[in-house]
Amino acid sequence: ETGVTQTPRHLVMGMTNKKSLKCEQHLGHNAMYWYKQSAKKPLELMFVYNFKEQTENNSVPSRFSPECPNSSHLFLHLHTLQPEDSALYLCASSQDRRGASGNTIYFGEGSWLTVV
């Protein structure tokens, strides 16, 4: 138990569906992240939120839409995805202050997404 909870753990969706991934952190952190992990690729940072404000969008296609209503909750809304978007989506959080300990990222268990 890392203090970062993701739901659902597994999701299968068609290319025309709309679904959402949910993340909640119980660590009192200020920053939350969405990462994508595909086979044989490094972890890809998608979005970063600090104090619920988006501070980074790493050229992510608009079919992925993040939402951060407060510092503890983060959503990833999915719409008209492609099969190549099938991957493990990891939510994470950190204190986001100076130094290594402040920037240590704690991951949730991930949501396995399959687009058919």
Next chain:
Amino acid sequence: QKEVEQNSGPLSVPEGAIASLNCTYSDRGSQSFFWYRQYSGKSPELIMFIYSNGDKEDGRFTAQLNKASQYVSLLIRDSQPSDSATYLCAALGSTLGRLYFGRGTQLTVWP
């Protein structure tokens, strides 16, 4: 482009041996480095971080950092089959303050 390079392996060692995992990074301004372990089907979990040149020990794990060579390593002493996992190296970016991950090295410890 900030890059973290790892030997993807797989690295296979016998139980009780020392496993050595290596990582290089391109951002000379990076100051902190992290090692995560990821079991198959699970999310990455932090093993340790290091920010000073030299060695840092935590139980059977030792992280080594050489900033001049832009090189980080993780040694696992007395390797156990339960250490079989993918090990991810990450560098804290100097400009954006974000972690950049390598592809990971798959380690198998056989009994």
